[in-house]
């Protein structure tokens with residue numbers, strides 16, 4: 001089997017999979033699902049794995065997250081995404097190392113593997129892909145509006161029983177404007193990794209139509225940059241369906257990546273499909289798509305969006 005999509009002539013719809021001649025999506029753990037894909041069968045991977053911060057790990061569970069983050073946007077006493085724990089990076093790398101080996105196995109030579117990460121844990125993601133044999137070509141950044149999240153210490157100083165009132169007042173004055181070490185987050189990094197090509201760029205292109213990027217593709221009319229400015233608000237106009245997912249990516253951002261790194265009729269894979277934005281981007285750009293999502297609820301959202309939003 002080159003890839004499941006080739007053998008799927010008719011629509012196959014069941015509780016756990018939806019397969020047509022253009023796409024195959026599975027409600028399945030990708031660590032299992034990817035095993036069914038052949039070596040060198042996928043043209044490009046564009047994916048957004050669990051962040052491994054604040055419970056958004058491999059055990060990413062919609063109900064848990066909702067309970068934790070619900071109305072307040074607070075997890076464990078801190079706003080979402082701000083709990084500092086060194087073990088989070090170690091867990092991410094442990095999770096990603098075997099997956100990166102799988103990504104390497106199934107990608108064609110010269111194929112690109114674009115993986116979103118979180119600024120604090122990007123190095124772990126890049127290391128997993130590097131160790132698997134990929135060439136780390138660049139760090140790309142999705143640039144968005146951002147929202148300042150740093151904390152003042154006033155509240156903690158006021159509550160400190162070891163300080164006199166005078167000491168508290170003096171310390172609060174001294175620390176005016178000083179906050180926890182968090183600049184306003186305005187980028188989400190992506191690792192731009194490439195499976196080593198066969199021969200020269202031209203030889204690899206002749207064999208696989210992969211390895212070079214399409215610099216005619218642009219978000220702003222200029223030469224494509226490694227900083228990609230796309231407003232988070234674009235998401236609101238991109239879907240008529242309520243997307244009940246914490247982290248949907250803008251379809252126009254993923255479309256840009258699809259057009260930069262692949263040709264029409266090539267196969268784009270997203271092992272962590274979430275609400276299906278990568279599938280919509282691939283299919284609306286006339287690429288084939290394979291996706292996996294472990295959570296039933298998100299799989300159903302992705303399925304509905306792909307059915308309704310693919311032109």
Ligand SMILES: C[S@@+](CC[C@H](N)C(=O)[O-])C[C@H]1O[C@@H](n2cnc3c(N)ncnc32)[C@H](O)[C@@H]1O
Nearest residue numbers: 029030048248249272274275276277293294295
């Ligand atoms: C960051 S989100 C992806 C969001 C997606 N880019 C979108 O636009 O909606 C990561 C997704 O991976 C899913 N996930 C976590 N572990 C998984 C696994 N082992 N196999 C498949 N999906 C998994 C989570 O349920 C979550 O929906």
